Amino acid sequence: MRGIRDALVTLLLIDESSVVPLTRLTVGWRVPGSASSGRRCSAVGRGGASSGIGLALTKHLLSLQWHVVMADLNPPKESLPKTTYLKTDISSWDSQAATFEKAYSTLGRLDFVALNAGMDDRDDIFASLSSESSKPPRKPNMQTFDVNLTGTYYGVKLAAHYMSLDSTAAGKKKKGGKISVTASAAGIYPLPVVPQYTASKHALVGLVRALGPVAEAADIRINAVCPALVATGLAPPGLMDNFNEKQITPMSTIMRCFEQLNSFDMVGEEGWVGSGPTGATVEGNLGDVIEHEAPSRPESSEYLDEEGEKAWVRAYMERNKDFALQEWEQKS
Numbered sequence: 075m076r077g078i079r080d081a082l083v084t085l086l087l088i089d090e091s092s093v094v095p096l097t098r099l100t101v102g103w104r105v106p107g108s109a110s111s112g113r114r115c116s117a118v119g120r121g122g123a124s125s126g127i128g129l130a131l132t133k134h135l136l137s138l139q140w141h142v143v144m145a146d147l148n149p150p151k152e153s154l155p156k157t158t159y160l161k162t163d164i165s166s167w168d169s170q171a172a173t174f175e176k177a178y179s180t181l182g183r184l185d186f187v188a189l190n191a192g193m194d195d196r197d198d199i200f201a202s203l204s205s206e207s208s209k210p211p212r213k214p215n216m217q218t219f220d221v222n223l224t225g226t227y228y229g230v231k232l233a234a235h236y237m238s239l240d241s242t243a244a245g246k247k248k249k250g251g252k253i254s255v256t257a258s259a260a261g262i263y264p265l266p267v268v269p270q271y272t273a274s275k276h277a278l279v280g281l282v283r284a285l286g287p288v289a290e291a292a293d294i295r296i297n298a299v300c301p302a303l304v305a306t307g308l309a310p311p312g313l314m315d316n317f318n319e320k321q322i323t324p325m326s327t328i329m330r331c332f333e334q335l336n337s338f339d340m341v342g343e344e345g346w347v348g349s350g351p352t353g354a355t356v357e358g359n360l361g362d363v364i365e366h367e368a369p370s371r372p373e374s375s376e377y378l379d380e381e382g383e384k385a386w387v388r389a390y391m392e393r394n395k396d397f398a399l400q401e402w403e404q405k406s
Contacts, residue, residue, distance in 0.1 A: 126306045128190045130325045138338050145173045164191055164225035174232040182244030187233035190256040192308050193221040195270040222274035237294055250293025250347040252336050255282050259302040259357055279355050283368045286353015295352040297335040301328050302359040327358040
């Protein structure tokens with residue numbers, strides 16, 4: 075760790091759970107010349123907080139003198155010193171918005187957000203087919219998408235807002251920050267038994283790759299971490315018993331992914347906000363940290379030459395900006 079850091083961090087962690095949607099928000103800061111002190115708010119679904127990626131990342135940040143606030147639906151089972159709990163439901167815009175506003179108004183700045191959403195499938199298509207015309211399918215449960223994709227999009231939008239505010243009074247030298255989205259190896263390779271989970275995690279990889287270059291213009295870096303099989307509360311009871319230790323990716327590998335993307339120990343340095351990759355996808359698999367490049371367009375895609383791409387950007391950027399502002403104006 076390099077010297078004294080006057081850093082405030084807000085980290086939104088949604089812990090993996092096979093039962094309920096979870097949100098963790100971690101906020102941290104350090105006052106120059108002082109011992110570290112911090113707060114964490116956390117809520118835990120069944121089995122999620124004691125060994126999940128969110129808790130591991132929180133402990134990692136605390137070890138680096140980041141002050142931490144965490145949020146979730148339920149209070150944590152494990153007590154960490156100098157932490158604060160904020161009840162938050164990731165699938166609710168209003169709940170997330172209230173959590174971000176509370177954290178920022180209390181601490182005055184936002185440097186880092188980790189969106190660690192995870193819910194497995196809540197529906198089936200082909201295994202439950204009926205041969206009787208009188209038994210059509212029921213409306214599917216789409217909560218997996220509400221948590222994994224929509225809730226994560228909410229978090230990115232809120233994080234970008236608070237990272238872009240002038241926070242010099244709280245010691246933040248430059249607007250901007252870093253966002254890590256926890257996708258999954260199922261966001262890179264198909265996992266047929268959980269198509270909802272696979273689709274939502276593929277969507278997160280696409281979201282990060284699309285937002286990366288746009289976010290960079292706002293001095294925000296956004297990247298995806300894709301864990302392979304990790305011991306968390308996501309899997310159904312008893313499933314992990316079928317795998318031995320050599321088949322399970324250690325949490326230390328996933329922490330290396332976060333470190334490679336964010337360089338947490340350099341947060342107090344002048345150029346931290348503008349450094350590092352953006353739009354990157356990094357897989358943690360057993361002992362390896364693997365970078366996955368986005369596929370290239372075929373040479374036949376002539377309609378997207380430099381001029382065509384600029385026209386595409388101008389048309390959609392202005393239109394989508396109008397959509398966002400109109401929605402805000404309708405609610406204000």
